[in-house]
Amino acid sequence: DMIIPKEFLKTINRSGLGFAAFAELRYENAIDVATIGAEVAIPNKDFILNKEGYDGGKTEILIVGDNFGCGSSREHAPWSIGDMGIKCIISTSFADIFYNNCFNNGMLPLTLPRDQVEVLIEDSSVPGTEFTVDLVNQKVIRANGESFSFEIDAFKKNCLVNGLDQIGLTMEKLDEISSFETERSAKFPWLDGAAMRVPDVVKMYPDAQFWSQEPVSA
Known part of the structure; x- marks a missing residue:
């Protein structure tokens, strides 16, 4: 599981797992981090969320590849991503169980056509670039004002908007x-x-x- 390795799945506490998210990509010594803790972590400088401008909780929107969450059916996956400070994940598609677990834990997974996702990836390649996810009006708004509309189940939307x-x-x-x-x-x-x-x-x-x-x- 590339979102959260199996070594971190023993806990039933949803908080405190942010350091474990993407551990095998994020650290040079993921096994040591899993067995000892975050204090021994050696960051992988090539991993995007370790780079300046994206690190230290500065990232709230994650833009990812196709079928994101495949193989990550336990709730630990959205727990760990959410504990990093991520509030929204944008992709072309999601694995079903992961998708629903995100909603159940207060995180918005939204889908857009591939060409729009690629535009957002290009935008976010510049550290500090900001864009807005307007859940009420179901729009992703780029820094230049252009917006992309997205669909969402009305019940799930109501739960997120009202914190339910x-x-x-x-x-x-x-x-x-x-x-x-x-x-x-x-x-x-x-x-x-x-x-x-x-x-x-x-x-x-x-x-x-x-x-x-x-x-x-x-």
Whole structure:
């Protein structure tokens, strides 16, 4: 996995993985970094994100090649890229699982036609070049004012614009959830688990006769 090597996949914490992103490309001694830590890292001077103008968290938009994220199905991949300070990834295409994991972790992966991606790559070859990703209006705006439109699923867009993850989406429905649980408890009290508000006798079907409350002997 070129986004984050397997040695870094043992943690379940999403923060603190920025140093591990692209480790095999980013460091001369990736194995030492994986076993000891970032403090022993020897940067590969030829790697773009180690070059002046792109390093030190200055890069927020990553422009990448085709089918980006292929083989990086674990959430550690977007965790590590996001922890570097990347907020948006632009490509011609993405691997499906990686693509959805980006949205689930607050990062925008957007696709553009190849010719437009190549224009942006050419723009970004000059350190310090800035362009804007306008999610609300679904446009990538170059420094010269030219813009490229992109498509995005309306639901995913709403989640990013409003900062909603899966927990946040659930919290938006608290009133409906509470109402449902109240109604369910009234109709089916025996489903309340530990509360065990089970009626003394329960008919198995509408015309069933209740079992005798007296012990049954054979």
